[in-house]
Amino acid sequence: NAGVMQNPRHLVRRRGQEARLRCSPMKGHSHVYWYRQLPEEGLKFMVYLQKENIIDESGMPKERFSAEFPKEGPSILRIQQVVRGDSAAYFCASTTDTEAFFGQGTRLTVV
């Protein structure tokens, strides 16, 4: 049973480019959470999605960030016009009723 798969593991983007981060939840899981971990900090909630629905996006920056979880395929976190402050590790988690399973993260570096 494959775990939560995130890709790419590492992503380098120049300022102003777009970053697309992908997360495939565990088989049978239909809930996905995205978290951001800035250097030397804990994880901060960004967005909670179910298939084709955004349930809670209270942690998402108001501009440049968007997320989706289509009926088919992985969840996508999209960051437009990246800035240096977007450099961080982005983790997704898929959940059962009692536990969250985290992927290995995508480490975004903006140069």
Add this chain to the structure above:
Amino acid sequence: AQSVTQLGSHVSVSEGALVLLRCNYSSSVPPYLFWYVQYPNQGLQLLLKYTSAATLVKGINGFEAEFKKSETSFHLTKPSAHMSDAAEYFCAVTDTNFGNEKLTFGTGTRLTIIP
């Protein structure tokens, strides 16, 4: 609003010594509490969780934690540290029996084991 405070961003212990990582929480409702471990360049792995059953919770790798409501604490302990325990540890809280609720994390404690 919920919050978690982890006292000590860095903790060093000798191999074989007691590990104690501190976590205090704030919650307006009975909390559900978690400890996660993160190895370098890896995701988070669940060590243990408290969900209102027994106050002393045993987890993987010999770790345990005790929920103390009067102290609003959920400290993580291990009797004898092993070199493989070197990692970052995060305490987290949510206010429902976790499944479909976001976690609020502390800022983490980096554990170093001294040979």
